Amino acid sequence: MTQFSPSGFDLTPPSADERRKLEATLTPEEAEVLLNHGTEAPFCGGLLDQKDDGLYxxxxxxxxxxxxxxxxxxxxxxxxxWAPFDEAHVKAVRDTSYGMVRIETRCARCDSHQGHLFPDGPPPTQLRYCINSVSLEFVPMSVPLPDRLDRGDVLPAPATS
Structure with missing residues (x-):
């Protein structure tokens, strides 16, 4: 059954075949973080200094x-x-690894590891979604959103606010 987010995106998880194809496109570092819940080293991610208008x-x-x-x-x-694109797009999972209790963030569609959520962010949410650069792809506002699942979906135009 197809599931849609409030913003109109298909949240249906990839099939086993779709998942294999998606995973085959990952670099070893991306696979370590996205699939094995790894973490990239701080201050070295390619998106840390990205400031252009667009979506992650x-x-x-x-x-x-x-x-x-x-x-x-x-x-x-x-x-x-300090906030996700759509709250339905990011899943929160209790993480007790490394002797800590944290909230892991995962993609709600493919369940890939993104990072962690902390309650020390700025207003208005006071939240900090701390995300690995290799877990994300930056898409400038002037570029159509990718459709890696190739389901023929008509993707909603990205909102600018």
Missing amino acids: CCRLCSLPLFRHQTKFESGTGWPSF
């Missing part, structure tokens, strides 16, 4: 996860956002 999409399945307007400099070494 899941690197695995291309679902829009964050807007450039919600990105902020947290000083942590990873891209940080």
Whole structure:
């Protein structure tokens, strides 16, 4: 059954065949983070200093996860956002690894690891989505959104606010 987010995106998980094809496009570093819940080193991610107008999409399945307007400099070494593109696009999962209790963030469509959520962000949400650069693909506003699942979906035009 097809599931749609409030913003109109298909949230139906990839089939086993679609998933294999998507995973085959990943670099070893991307696979380590997205599939094995790894973390890239701080202050070295390619999107840390990205400031252009656009959307940050899941690197695995291309679902829009964050807007450039919600990105902020947290000083942590990873891209940080105070709100998702659509709350239905980011899944929160309790993470007790490494002797800590944290909230892991995953793509709601493909379940790939994105990063973690912390309650120390700026207003208006006081949230900090601390995300790995390799988990994301930046799409400038002037470029059509990718459709890695190639389902023939008509993707909604990205909103600018």
